[in-house]
Amino acid sequence: MLKDARGLEVTTDSQETIAAINRFIEQALGYGKDAEACLLEGIAADPTCATIHAYAAAHYLSQENAVATQQAIAHLQVAQQHVAKLTKREQLYVQAIAAWGSGAIDRAIALHEEITQEFPRDLISVQQGQYHYFYLGDKERLLKIAQKVLTANRDNHYLYGMVAFGLEQCHRLAEAEALGRLATTINRHDPWAHHAIAHVMETQGRVSQGIAWMEKHADTWENCNSMLYTHNWWHIALYYLERGDIEKVFSLYDTRVWGGAQKSSPKDQVGAIAILLRLELRGVDVGERWQELSFYLYPRIYEHALPFQDLHYIYALAKAGRREWLTQMLESMERYAKTVNPYLRQNWFEIAIPAAKGLVAHAIGHWSTAIAQLKPVVPQLYKLGGSHAQRVLFEQVYRNSLLREEKFSTSTLYSSNSTTAKRRTPTSSITDCSSVSGWSKAN
Structure with a gap:
């Protein structure tokens, strides 16, 4: 039995697997592009480690497509084979991801809430709880699940970004901006904190400030996964659309939002669609872009x-x-x-x-x-x-x-x-x- 960097026990005897889990957690909280590689390295070092298989299952489920779901199921099956020997936290986590995989989102949420109550240092569970609340439109609980672990994680800027986004969704804009700026002060490479402030400034109509804020930090997104890379650029495109700079919006769409996308990714596809629709609502001809996107x-x-x-x-x-x-x-x-x-x-x-x-x-x-x-x-x-x-x-x-x-x-x-x-x-x-x-x- 070893512990990860958050002080949480993991059922494995492999130091290499623990190191891979630590890298994965950093990648997941920071929306890094190397999360999958970390998982595969950890699994290779200890193929019987149920926790890292559960992390892999969650990683694939979050991609929200049929191929990734099949990958997730394979990892869940391995995790469940070893569940009896796990710690309570690990058992709860495997159960939560299994519930997600079966479509029992209410059950998954209840388990994530239990984990964060008993093991508040488990920020991966908090992040996934927020994910489910986000797609249920439950902004209050999206905020609360992160807020309740603040005391136990005062050292973690990623949590500040998570709370900041929840505050923004609850229209507590001044608090959201303050916490997002604090997270970015601690670590300039925190794309979710950048994203939370982008929402604040957009809601307040601070277009020029929003452009300046996001473009100032855009160089840090090169190591982000495709979803957040394209999404943060999507926010910049919305600012330019509000300015009426259609040429710039098309440029960003063609080079960053869709041009920089993993085109098979549902979330990247959604962002591209949303830009084209916004342009057309303003009477702008988007050319053949609908047809090109529809192939995917x-x-x-x-x-x-x-x-x-x-x-x-x-x-x-x-x-x-x-x-x-x-x-x-x-x-x-x-x-x-x-x-x-x-x-x-x-x-x-x-x-x-x-x-x-x-x-x-x-x-x-x-x-x-x-x-x-x-x-x-x-x-x-x-x-x-x-x-x-x-x-x-x-x-x-x-x-x-x-x-x-x-x-x-x-x-x-x-x-x-x-x-x-x-x-x-x-x-x-x-x-x-x-x-x-x-x-x-x-x-």
């Missing part, structure tokens, strides 16, 4: 890892004119919703699926259908997760639908041919909403 979305059609992600994919498929894929995905979402863990089922049926249909309607220019589908669910969209900065996009789509419908109605009213006026054919190649499961054709 086919593997997402049947995954349904997170409803938040599905809403982005479905819009992109509609904009790219992928009619067959789009229909397949909507039908698959409805089938999946019947099988999902009861804790999450209501969110799929009552929020995600209507929102998906509304987003597709907007993408193909059927404004009245978009309004009808989105209006009841917009107040509930927070339950699907994402940050304020991410979720506001769906609200913008709804408001845009209202404006476009009003404009269409007004132009029809005053048209010289108003008695025979018909809705213009949408620019998308998907022209008939009746082809989408559960829809009626828009007026």
Whole structure:
């Protein structure tokens, strides 16, 4: 029995595995690009170490795609084979990741809460608890799970960044900025702290300061994993979009947000989609970018890892004119919703699926259908997760639908041919909403 750098016992006799675990923890908390390599090194040194297999399973599950999930299951199976000899903390952790792997998110959360209560130095468990709360839209508990371990981790700037993000999501902006700046003062290479402050400044409309802050620290992101590298640049792109500097936004999209992405990564895909949609809502022609991006979305059609992600994919498929894929995905979402863990089922049926249909309607220019589908669910969209900065996009789509419908109605009213006026054919190649499961054709 050895201890890791946080003073937590790990069931292994391999110093090499402990060293690998320590490197992994640093990589995971700092969103480093070498986390997987650390895990594989540690497993090679002790293939029977259940904890590092559980860490590997969590690493792959967080990628939220089918291939990575299969990798996670393989590691979980090994971890569970050795669970009887583990410490209480390790047993709880293996159980938490197994619950995540089976879709029992409520069970996973309860276990992470128990771990952080009894073993407050386990910041990996805190981070994963925050992850689940984030995708449930539970900002209060996202903050609390990190706050409650502050006393035991006053030496850790990564925790300050985690708390700062929770504070920002709870609209405690001054506190969030102070703690994020403290984390960055302790270690300039703390990308999650940079990210928390980016949210604060965006919420407050401090565009120039936000650009200066993020660009000042951008050199430190070169060792980040693809998700946070592209996401932090995504925030910079949003600042320039707010400035109206469309040329700069396209440059960042082409070189950092999508151009710098791991294009098979769901989270990188979501960021790229969100930028293109924001540009189009401002009337900007994005060229062939929808079509180019959509080639990478086919593997997402049947995954349904997170409803938040599905809403982005479905819009992109509609904009790219992928009619067959789009229909397949909507039908698959409805089938999946019947099988999902009861804790999450209501969110799929009552929020995600209507929102998906509304987003597709907007993408193909059927404004009245978009309004009808989105209006009841917009107040509930927070339950699907994402940050304020991410979720506001769906609200913008709804408001845009209202404006476009009003404009269409007004132009029809005053048209010289108003008695025979018909809705213009949408620019998308998907022209008939009746082809989408559960829809009626828009007026």
